[in-house]
Amino acid sequence: MLTSIILLPFLAALVILFTPRNYRVVFRGVALLATLGSLLVATKMFLGYEAAEAGVGGYKFIEKAAWVPSLGINYFVGVDGINVGLIFMGAIVAFAAACVSWEIKTNEKLYYLLLMVMTGGILGAFASLDLFFFYAFHEFALIPTFIMIGLWGRGENKNYATFNITLYLSAGALIALVGLIGLYLQVPAAQRTFDIVALTDYFRANPMAANVQHFIFPLLMFGFGILVSLWPFHTWAPLGYGAAPTATAMLHAGVLKKFGLYGLIRIALPLMPEGAKDWLNVLALLCLGNILYCGWVAMRQRDLNQLIGNSSVAHMGFVFLGIASLNLIGVTGAVVVMIAHGLLAALTFALSGYIRTQTNTLNMDEMGGLLRKLPFIGAALVMAMMAGCGLPGFANFVGELSVMFGAWKASFGHAKWFVVAAAWGGLVIGAIYMLRAVRSVLHGELSDKWNSVEDAVLWRKTPFVLLLAALLAFGFWPRLLTDKIKPSAEAIVKMATSGKAVALESVKR
């Protein structure tokens, strides 16, 4: 089941590769079909998760095949409560991204080829339970990102943005790779494996030496942190998203960026509790940089994409805060924010992309009164902005609230002040820039030059409706997510806080 989710986009990429370059309809059709197929299978998996039979380590829908036996590398995919929601979210965003790609008019063959490779890599990274594939799929998705920004990117900063994002993200990924190899080598030669389940079992029985943990944990924390735009390594994000084509920004900001957070929760926390104890304080401090500093920067932006990019970096602070709180409600909240923000980021970038195709600018000073010309897109933008500042009813509210509850109870110093700061940053600063953006884009005088602007026709509304529906569904019925996340998060938190042998009952329950 998981394999088919990953394989469909890759197969689509192959089909596109061998289609002559003037069959434009075929490229788009194949891409839409493949992502829709992935989405349908992912939906089935998400809905059938509770009923499915748990396999090794409490994971479900497991598929495994040996790849390089001599090094202990397997193709091994499976889901638990944490990544099942992420894969589902990724499939939704992928389909939406394929939908909004109608704006691409040049060299479509290469574009859809790269889009499909990126989609497959993203879904594969979140499904992998093998460290090697986990890393390789992510890297595999990154390269199309760079090329897409370079080729179909926008703005005069395009080249600078391409190289900036390439170097930042590659450096982050390589630092994390060293950490992961270091982790792998902690196991005695005879038992070495990249299998995450086996590694977790091994380190549960034989915890790693504390000094090694102190060394490897920061490698993973900063390596993954760079990938998630942890302050002060976040500068690539607004720049890159500002230049990226819509679908790329949606897929990267929405899904691929969550890879680092997922790696922290899945690998760094449970396997290195001692390292976590020391370094999570640092993480808690840095995440305030995300929430406060990037919020302030977002307030100053006059370009809609820059604003969304900075606000997306600011939202990552909540996930880091949830991880740093290291308790059940905090980690659960962090995962909910990851999913909610994935949908939200995709939605906002899709909206800004739509507005850009209509107005050819994203400068908010030039806009105004667009709600009259764009009733549907404008309404969707208002809803997205409201979701972004944490209005109840949207999934973001659930996640951010849980994170703050978690942080309130957390053990790091002055935790309560962190919550105050986060609430202020997320809710007050967020509300200011979001509402100001709504005012300057949608309200006020309508300039004559926007007379030709047209609202989305019926079928072009599909991606927006889909993303909004998912945000609202998870906002009104958060138990759809939290019931799945909780048992898995509990096992991880237990391992991360005790550092000693923890029974696996909580997962098998």
Next chain:
Amino acid sequence: MNTALISLEIAVLLLALGVLLLDLWLPAENKRKLGYVAALGALGILVASFIWLPVNATFNLPLQAAGQAAVNVPVYLTLPTLGDNIVLDLPALFFKRFFLLAAVIVLLMSAEFASRIQSGISEFYSLTLIALAGMMFAASAKDFAMLFVSVELITITFYILTSFQRNRVASLEAGVKYLILGGLASAMMVYGIALVYGTSGTMNFTELNGKALALADKPIFLVGLLLVICGLAFKIAAFPLQIWAPDVYQGSPAPATAFLAVGSKAAGLILLMRVLFSALPLEFVVRWKGLLMAMSAITILYGSLCAIPQRNLKRLLGYSSIANGGYLLLGLAALSESGKVAVLYYLSGYLFTVLAAFTVIAVVLRATDIEDISGLAGLNQRSPLLAGAMTLAMVSLAGIPPLAGFFGKFLLLKAAIDQGSTYYWLIAVALVGVVISLYYYFGVIRAIYWSKEPADVSPLFVSLPLKVSLGACIAGMLYLGIYPAAALNLVTVVVRDWK
């Protein structure tokens, strides 16, 4: 005399002479096609090496003729009549096949490139084959005399090959630079060999292995070894004798550069590995760990940093070749089995990658004569196959999955991290090098796909043999990256048979 051990080399030399002889009878317009004959011959020898010299841990063929009981003769066979200086273990066979494969692709490339070489194309093929024979001897070298002779056979043929475009000043300049620095390196090496022989009284690696520890405190012996290592560093294009590579790569004809980048580098590497792991005991080499690490780090940084501002494609690949020499040294510096495995794996991926890149360059150069990166502009419209091959090669060199370069770098990093905390700084340097390399490799990809206005969009003709060899390179890159298990097992078996 047991000529079975050098049957492959003899076959290659006969082929080289045959090409020269055929040249006498062929009309001028058909001489270019001799390249295909030479390539086919080399391919035939490569295939023959699998039939007559089967790879398994206990192959027995050579001594069966001598009337011995057939089975379980060890792989390690010496050839008394040649002075105990030839070894045919699995690493030697691995490298011989490596060189043969490289030569096949280089010869096909030369046949395409022939129009840019004014005269004597048959000699070009023949000299390539003679260099190939030198490399194959190097793979088997078991004492310092053999080492020196094979290195000279390679280097002297390359003096001619690099300056083969006699009408181009750049090519002549490359030849002269290579001659002067190559002569210097040879002088250092032969002086080093003399010092080692003078102190230890032996040229043979096996005998030296027994005596080296007792000599470990003699400065003259150490200086001698150091000079030998310097001489070999010249072949690998590693610090301290890396300076020639960009100039020579830039000036030489593309096929000669390709063979220099792949074959000559690999020959230097196998010889360095023989000196470090056969001629010297591990307890001795461990003391030089720091030296190897420093060489690796400086080579990586030099290659990566200097590559940043380059605009000439061949020069860029020259610096990239230096950086890659550094990564290979990193595998050697790990001084472990997994390090050697990583080196051999990396080298295999490097073969396909670099030859694909140079094949593309040769075709583009034949058409336009612009060596600047901007000459690649619009390549994806002129020939999607060439653009695809070049992109894959750059992506593989940058070490990105799912291509061969990624798995090779992964193995190298793993081998180094496995050696513990003394290697961490070297790993950090390697990572810096990798990140920098992304910048210049992506610069090439950018030139192919998103340059402003391509000057020339006329389709490029790619002949069938070139399509086949490019296809083989792409298949090799993908195979080693996507399905590494079989190749990794093979390489591990090869390394375990080290003599």
